[in-house]
Amino acid sequence: MTSSTQPLSRSAQPNRHTRRWLPWAGALLLVGLIVGGLWPQPVPVETGPVTTGPLRATVNEEGKTRIKHRYLLSAPVAGQLRRIELKAGAEVKAGETVVAVLDPLPPAMLDARARALAEARRDAAAARLEKARSANAFAASELRRFETLYTSQTVSIQEREAAQSRADSASQETAAAQGALREAEADLAEFSPDPPAAINTPCLPQALKAPATGRVLRVFEENARTVSAGTPLLEIGDPSDLEVVVEVLSRDGAAILPGGRVELEQWGAADNPELLGRVRLVEPAAFTKTSALGVEEQRVNVVVDLLTPPQQRPTLGDSFRVEAKIVVWESHAALKVPAGALFRQGDQWAGFVLSEGRAQLRPVRIGRSSTAEVQVLDGLKDGEQVILYPGSRVRPGQRVKPIRI
Numbered sequence: 001m002t003s004s005t006q007p008l009s010r011s012a013q014p015n016r017h018t019r020r021w022l023p024w025a026g027a028l029l030l031v032g033l034i035v036g037g038l039w040p041q042p043v044p045v046e047t048g049p050v051t052t053g054p055l056r057a058t059v060n061e062e063g064k065t066r067i068k069h070r071y072l073l074s075a076p077v078a079g080q081l082r083r084i085e086l087k088a089g090a091e092v093k094a095g096e097t098v099v100a101v102l103d104p105l106p107p108a109m110l111d112a113r114a115r116a117l118a119e120a121r122r123d124a125a126a127a128r129l130e131k132a133r134s135a136n137a138f139a140a141s142e143l144r145r146f147e148t149l150y151t152s153q154t155v156s157i158q159e160r161e162a163a164q165s166r167a168d169s170a171s172q173e174t175a176a177a178q179g180a181l182r183e184a185e186a187d188l189a190e191f192s193p194d195p196p197a198a199i200n201t202p203c204l205p206q207a208l209k210a211p212a213t214g215r216v217l218r219v220f221e222e223n224a225r226t227v228s229a230g231t232p233l234l235e236i237g238d239p240s241d242l243e244v245v246v247e248v249l250s251r252d253g254a255a256i257l258p259g260g261r262v263e264l265e266q267w268g269a270a271d272n273p274e275l276l277g278r279v280r281l282v283e284p285a286a287f288t289k290t291s292a293l294g295v296e297e298q299r300v301n302v303v304v305d306l307l308t309p310p311q312q313r314p315t316l317g318d319s320f321r322v323e324a325k326i327v328v329w330e331s332h333a334a335l336k337v338p339a340g341a342l343f344r345q346g347d348q349w350a351g352f353v354l355s356e357g358r359a360q361l362r363p364v365r366i367g368r369s370s371t372a373e374v375q376v377l378d379g380l381k382d383g384e385q386v387i388l389y390p391g392s393r394v395r396p397g398q399r400v401k402p403i404r405i
Helices: 001-040 111-153 157-187
Strands: 041-049 051-067 071-074 080-081 099-104 206-209 214-221 225-227 231-237 242-249 262-264 275-282 287-289 295-304 320-338 342-345 348-355 358-371 373-378 385-388 400-404
Touching: 051 358, 071 275, 099 231, 111 157, 206 342, 242 262, 242 320, 262 295, 275 320, 320 358, 342 358
Parallel strands: 041 400
Antiparallel strands: 041 385, 051 242, 051 320, 071 231, 080 099, 080 225, 099 206, 214 231, 242 295, 262 275, 262 320, 275 295, 287 295, 320 373, 342 348, 348 358, 348 385, 358 373
16 A cells, blocks of 8 residues: 555645646736736828829808809880780790780870869960960060151160060970960860871780890790889890809908809709809809808809800709809929818928828928818928827827728
């Protein structure tokens, strides 16, 4: 028994030593895992290159098309308008197409009271005429007496001229009284069983012709009715002769010069081709407009001429909405960087450059900018990688790891 148990006790001694170090090894492994977990890891970041290429600065705003020359046809005189058969879109030719017809208005019927007043005015006018004729006859007789006395040098020349003035005044009053009597008699002409031929003669209807070649844009008065002078009837224009009006902020309008290139998009075509235009005018006066957020803004109209021929935009009409990009600056070899890589640091711009796996802070001097890219004047070099949208998680000298999106 003794000789058989002796070897077993010796072989068990190494196992006891191993079991003694196992807790220490586990503790060391746990500490290592904790240290490894707490050790700063590289921050995953998006990167973008600094490149040299074309860059342009644009003013992007909504615009609206309008016809350059539009004509508003109005009634020249009061009359009875016939029904207008033309509809919006109808073609018209200048000086040939009759667009509206005006018939003369019939004379207004007088009631008994109005007739009595007209007769009273006629009688009063006749009495004034008789009075004026008597005064005229007396003044003429007086003038003849003064001329005879002046010939015999009994009266002075001043007295003769005064008599001449009284005679002329009486003659003019007689003519005015005759006109008033004719006016009063004309008011009663329709009550006469045999009216004068001049009053009974009907007036011819007046045909209004198109003032310009184009299409009817709007019909304001379609039905037959009585209209007064100056009543708008319809509007005429040429839909192929279009321009675009773009409302921009006044600070952007100050940077836009006549002749600048304009690209027009989102105007509604199926294949959505891009239209080209040129700035013709920046209006000199701005206006106040309230934005959708309730903020008052100073805006100014920019008028753009369309360079794309009408054959390539046959469906574009008046007052259509377009997206305008007005080019205010352009370069074909500009050092540029993605706009998301720059941020404000104090009173200047800065960005993080990826250098040997770490983020290096660089002050940057910028120039022009577009929607997605910014021109770099100093601080960055062509070919360098910059960190996009660093935020507060990236600090100078921190280890970073580029990722692909």
